[in-house]
Amino acid sequence: MTGYWGVARAIMGREFLRFVHQRERFLAALVRPLVWLLVFAAGFRAALGLSIIPPYQTYITYETYIMPGLCAMVLLFNGMQSSLSLVYDREMGSMRLLLTSPFPRWWLLFCRLFGATLISVLQVYAFLAIAALFDITMPLWGYVAVLPGLVLGGLMLGALGLVLSSFITQLENFAGVMNFVIFPMFFLSSALYPLWKMAESSALLRDICAFNPFTHVVELIRFLLYLQVNWIALGWVLGTTVVLAAVAIRAYDPSRALMQRKG
Amino acid sequence: MAELEVRDLGFRYGAKQALEGVTFSRPAGSFCALLGPNGAGKSTLVALLTRLLVAPEGQIAIAGQDLQQAPRRALANLGVVFQQPTLDLNLTVRQNMRYFAALHGLPRKGLDARIDAALDRLNMAERAAERVANLNGGHRRRMELARALLHRPRVLLLDEPTVGLDAASRSAIVGHVHDLADEGLCVLWTTHLTDEVRAGDHLLVLHEGRILADGVTRDICGQTPLLDWFLDRTGAAA
Numbered sequence: 001m002t003g004y005w006g007v008a009r010a011i012m013g014r015e016f017l018r019f020v021h022q023r024e025r026f027l028a029a030l031v032r033p034l035v036w037l038l039v040f041a042a043g044f045r046a047a048l049g050l051s052i053i054p055p056y057q058t059y060i061t062y063e064t065y066i067m068p069g070l071c072a073m074v075l076l077f078n079g080m081q082s083s084l085s086l087v088y089d090r091e092m093g094s095m096r097l098l099l100t101s102p103f104p105r106w107w108l109l110f111c112r113l114f115g116a117t118l119i120s121v122l123q124v125y126a127f128l129a130i131a132a133l134f135d136i137t138m139p140l141w142g143y144v145a146v147l148p149g150l151v152l153g154g155l156m157l158g159a160l161g162l163v164l165s166s167f168i169t170q171l172e173n174f175a176g177v178m179n180f181v182i183f184p185m186f187f188l189s190s191a192l193y194p195l196w197k198m199a200e201s202s203a204l205l206r207d208i209c210a211f212n213p214f215t216h217v218v219e220l221i222r223f224l225l226y227l228q229v230n231w232i233a234l235g236w237v238l239g240t241t242v243v244l245a246a247v248a249i250r251a252y253d254p255s256r257a258l259m260q261r262k263g
Numbered sequence: 264m265a266e267l268e269v270r271d272l273g274f275r276y277g278a279k280q281a282l283e284g285v286t287f288s289r290p291a292g293s294f295c296a297l298l299g300p301n302g303a304g305k306s307t308l309v310a311l312l313t314r315l316l317v318a319p320e321g322q323i324a325i326a327g328q329d330l331q332q333a334p335r336r337a338l339a340n341l342g343v344v345f346q347q348p349t350l351d352l353n354l355t356v357r358q359n360m361r362y363f364a365a366l367h368g369l370p371r372k373g374l375d376a377r378i379d380a381a382l383d384r385l386n387m388a389e390r391a392a393e394r395v396a397n398l399n400g401g402h403r404r405r406m407e408l409a410r411a412l413l414h415r416p417r418v419l420l421l422d423e424p425t426v427g428l429d430a431a432s433r434s435a436i437v438g439h440v441h442d443l444a445d446e447g448l449c450v451l452w453t454t455h456l457t458d459e460v461r462a463g464d465h466l467l468v469l470h471e472g473r474i475l476a477d478g479v480t481r482d483i484c485g486q487t488p489l490l491d492w493f494l495d496r497t498g499a500a501a
Contacts, residue, residue, distance in 0.1 A: 006369075014354075017358070097345075097363065100314065100338060
């Protein structure tokens with residue numbers, strides 16, 4: 001139906017325009033992983049030895065190892081940014097406009113989620129391009145093969161943001177999300193160190209990392225960049241996306257702020 | 264036939280009863296002021312009419328369409344100006360209008376002409392390319408009104424639309440919306456300011472979640488000024 005497509009285009013277009021207007025956000029999204037890549041990785045490479053693990057077929061540099069984790073980091077931060085802007089929209093009133101559209105609420109939220117995901121994916125490609133300038137490259141077709149993994153990972157993390165935004169009633173509470181969601185998700189994953197390395201220090205930590213859906217986003221991206229599919233990671237990410245999206249659409253209550261103010 | 268019909272509407276926030284047994288109906292071509300002191304339940308009623316909240320009790324029909332059973336058709340006939348600004352300040356006036364048009368599924372063909380006509384009616388045509396952030400409060404409100412009419416709704420709901428405007432802008436908006444009602448639109452205007460209500464307007468007074476009065480303003484107040492009547496009945500400062 002053309003109306004549905006028109007709504008999708010408008011919501012995604014607005015996300016894009018909003019992104020274009022926030023150049024600082026784009027810069028921050030690029031600088032953050034680049035700092036990890038060019039500064040932290042340089043220090044970490046000496047401290048961490050890596051063995052040959054799939055999908056790699058030879059010894060790799062630490063910079064190469066953390067590339068998928070940093071791509072996922074861009075998606076993670078954008079998912080949370082999108083959650084922040086949903087809370088902002090609710091406080092600023094523009095969410096009311098969106099929700100008084102006659103189109104179904106699930107479609108409006110999905111378009112919003114998909115639009116934010118596309119913006120994230122664009123930023124990941126910008127990051128991959130800059131990394132390539134520093135000679136950190138992937139197989140050429142890997143850049144194409146990774147696209148569905150980035151979209152799926154972006155949707156999963158965006159849906160997580162949507163779920164969080166339905167529980168965050170005020171912008172001020174957003175700092176808590178950073179401490180309790182972003183950092184544990186990122187550090188308790190295979191983004192910075194492989195799981196076998198984690199197991200050397202603690203089996204429990206390794207299990208937590210293996211249970212963390214973010215680990216599976218990282219691994220999905222890692223394997224796709226090398227033209228392989230990690231089916232377990234794909235299953236985890238797909239399953240988590242479906243569950244989070246279902247929770248988000250069910251739990252997302254635009255009137256929550258109104259109810260709490262009155263209650 | 265009633266364009267806006269509300270029957271036995273009730274709503275509670277936890278233990279607090281916000282609305283109880285609210286019933287009224289308004290035909291096409293009428294201007295109805297919904298007057299109530301702060302906390303009377305106006306915002307709750309607006310949230311229910313716009314489906315931001317779903318009413319557990321009662322019925323709402325917009326242009327003959329039940330909001331619960333046929334929300335798409337009902338909302339397609341409703342234009343809303345919220346009390347809180349709902350504009351994207353970074354976008355131009357035209358971009359904001361286009362975004363709204365898409366949210367309502369309006370075809371792209373002929374859309375710009377439709378936007379121009381809507382803006383022109385409110386003397387805003389020359390502002391189409393300006394960023395909303397550069398407009399003053401009065402112009403932003405006019406733009407929101409133009410936008411609310413873009414999909415040609417049959418019912419127009421305005422929630423305290425003059426809050427924060429200077430006297431000239433207030434008077435212009437009140438006058439313009441009365442003209443729209445004269446042209447056949449069913450208008451529901453919520454306010455807590457008695458000076459926005461004319462003697463010939465239909466008046467609904469909401470107090471402590473219930474309808475206190477429903478009729479033509481001059482019939483309700485008689486010779487008593489509306490402000491005095493209102494203060495006397497509600498014991499609230501207007």
